[in-house]
Amino acid sequence: MLAFVxxxxxxxxxxxxxxAFIAFMLFQYVGDPVTNLLGxxxxxxxxxxxxxxxxLDRPFPVQFARFVGNAARGEFGLSLRQGRKVSSLMAERxxxxxxxxxxxxxxxxxxxxxxxxxxxxxxxRFGAQVLMTLSLLGVSLPTFLIGILLIxxxxxxxxxxxxxxxxxxxxxxxxxxxxxxxxxxxxLVLPAITLAxxxxxxxxxxxxAEMLEVLRAxxxxxxxxxxxTDRAVHFGHALKNTLVPVITMTGLQLGSLIAxxxxxxxxxxxxxxxxxxxxxxxxxxxxxxxxxxxxxxxxFVLINLGVDLLYFAVDPRLRIERAAGAP
Amino acid sequence: MPAAPAQAAPRSFGRVLDSDVWxxxxxxxxxxxAALVAAVCVFCAVFANVVAPHDTQxxxxxxxxxxxxxxxxxxxxxxxYVLGTDDQGRDILSALMFGARTSLFVGVTSVLVSVLLGVSLGLLAGFxxxxTDAFVMRVCDVMLSFPAILVALLIDGIGRAMFPQxxxxxxxxxxxxxxxxxxxxxxxxxxRGCTMVERGKExxxxxxxxxxxxxxxxxxxxxxxxxxPVLVLATIQVAxxxxxxxxxxxxxxxxxxxxxxxxTLIRVGNDFLFSGEWWITIFPGGMLVLIALSVNLLGDWxxxxxxxxxx
Numbered sequence: 001m002l003a004f005v006x007x008x009x010x011x012x013x014x015x016x017x018x019x020a021f022i023a024f025m026l027f028q029y030v031g032d033p034v035t036n037l038l039g040x041x042x043x044x045x046x047x048x049x050x051x052x053x054x055x056l057d058r059p060f061p062v063q064f065a066r067f068v069g070n071a072a073r074g075e076f077g078l079s080l081r082q083g084r085k086v087s088s089l090m091a092e093r094x095x096x097x098x099x100x101x102x103x104x105x106x107x108x109x110x111x112x113x114x115x116x117x118x119x120x121x122x123x124x125r126f127g128a129q130v131l132m133t134l135s136l137l138g139v140s141l142p143t144f145l146i147g148i149l150l151i152x153x154x155x156x157x158x159x160x161x162x163x164x165x166x167x168x169x170x171x172x173x174x175x176x177x178x179x180x181x182x183x184x185x186x187x188l189v190l191p192a193i194t195l196a197x198x199x200x201x202x203x204x205x206x207x208x209a210e211m212l213e214v215l216r217a218x219x220x221x222x223x224x225x226x227x228x229t230d231r232a233v234h235f236g237h238a239l240k241n242t243l244v245p246v247i248t249m250t251g252l253q254l255g256s257l258i259a260x261x262x263x264x265x266x267x268x269x270x271x272x273x274x275x276x277x278x279x280x281x282x283x284x285x286x287x288x289x290x291x292x293x294x295x296x297x298x299x300f301v302l303i304n305l306g307v308d309l310l311y312f313a314v315d316p317r318l319r320i321e322r323a324a325g326a327p
Numbered sequence: 328m329p330a331a332p333a334q335a336a337p338r339s340f341g342r343v344l345d346s347d348v349w350x351x352x353x354x355x356x357x358x359x360x361a362a363l364v365a366a367v368c369v370f371c372a373v374f375a376n377v378v379a380p381h382d383t384q385x386x387x388x389x390x391x392x393x394x395x396x397x398x399x400x401x402x403x404x405x406x407x408y409v410l411g412t413d414d415q416g417r418d419i420l421s422a423l424m425f426g427a428r429t430s431l432f433v434g435v436t437s438v439l440v441s442v443l444l445g446v447s448l449g450l451l452a453g454f455x456x457x458x459t460d461a462f463v464m465r466v467c468d469v470m471l472s473f474p475a476i477l478v479a480l481l482i483d484g485i486g487r488a489m490f491p492q493x494x495x496x497x498x499x500x501x502x503x504x505x506x507x508x509x510x511x512x513x514x515x516x517x518x519r520g521c522t523m524v525e526r527g528k529e530x531x532x533x534x535x536x537x538x539x540x541x542x543x544x545x546x547x548x549x550x551x552x553x554x555x556p557v558l559v560l561a562t563i564q565v566a567x568x569x570x571x572x573x574x575x576x577x578x579x580x581x582x583x584x585x586x587x588x589x590x591t592l593i594r595v596g597n598d599f600l601f602s603g604e605w606w607i608t609i610f611p612g613g614m615l616v617l618i619a620l621s622v623n624l625l626g627d628w629x630x631x632x633x634x635x636x637x638x
Contacts, residue, residue, distance in 0.1 A: 293481060
């Protein structure tokens, strides 16, 4: 167990170092920082001086170590475009993205799981067929088109819901939240549905497939033979065993929610990290790009690590196999 | 075998008509419908300069007086503009065809590049094994733990930062590189798995014994036997490459406005959504879904048709 955890930790650290290296290379070779700071007509003497002041004449490993040290403290310097500290820019945008992603994840789970169970239990009936067809559409429609269609229907035609921004937000210390005002919730509805729809369809299809698999198992037939009610069989035995892979998948998908939030934020002009990142790409704002890259990789690595460990804790078969395989 | 003489052509055509794959194609209405839709889309895209009713590439032919006209069946629509016009008087139908051409070009090119890259690396990893294999597979693992669109965005961002004054052609090169560097992982993993199976078979051992050099064994003996799954994967990946391209273009970091893809058209049209001109953005969106869906369905069918276990 300990060896497994340690190995996963080492892998995670290696991935993070690789990502940090890419970010570092961005700083080093894409756009010369000296030219950026001094402009085109500085003398060679000035350039050399600044190079020494910034530590750019030091050996490569030293520079990289210093970069990693700064990155670990969240320091990525100043945004080239906005002239503000990248760390404070990111901190401002983080709450918007996290709120959006969490609401979308909750929506996808709370709607997707029951729909999947329904589609499995009523397999072949009309309602289940409709759900499956709809889910196919949900998987194949690109996120931005879903967003545009929702805006067209609910914001432009019906005028029920606002289509851009976060609306009224309340500041709780450094955290701004839109979840304490009615206006904030109204602004959250369309982006959250847009972001959730793909995951919802995915979860629904997964739950259905797993559930059908489990319903064929011997212990389900045995439970029926014992005369348990359908309700007890379906929800007490079948659903419970279905949920392990679903939880794993959802955990892994949480990361992609944050990534797909980039698109949703662009469609709804939601002031989150994704919008910041897109603007950074458009204007070649390296510090912001590097910071986003490191932050999102950290989130992904942590999620993957957490899911792996959770899986290990939940599924006893993995433990036994490893114990048996160990010398 | 590859250099078939001229008179063999009709016979090989007859062989196609007689094959299992053709048989399953004729008996699958979904596959035929999807193929028809895809064929029409590809035809319109490839021959856009002939088929399109208006030349949207040429700015001189645009009539500003005809800007923002709704589709022909609506009250203010004009019969010459079947699907309406955009803010500069471009015919939407023609713009769709030229846009589909750009989208298909980027999609197909990047799939070709990633097939080349992925198949070579997968063959190498599976055939050589050891450290090479471990390294390639670790890179794949890391890339697969991030969503494709994020990887593509990052590579695209780096490319744009490296060439800040990217011109049209360079912008497309960056786009193709970004999408293909994202897609190769799938092929590498598939080909590696198949290669490891093939490597142990007698014909490879026999080739080794008679002293065929490893590179030649990989290319002439193993490669043809692992191409089936690659073909299926490539079909489906064309759809996902087109969608990634559209997403990047929609986000404003893809195809340049001078030669818009479907994604760029959707992005431009999005600004007019609020003034009620829905057709500028909905039609390119529909076209995109139509292409992606038909290619996906074709890929699904091909997978089943080529899978010997299902026969």
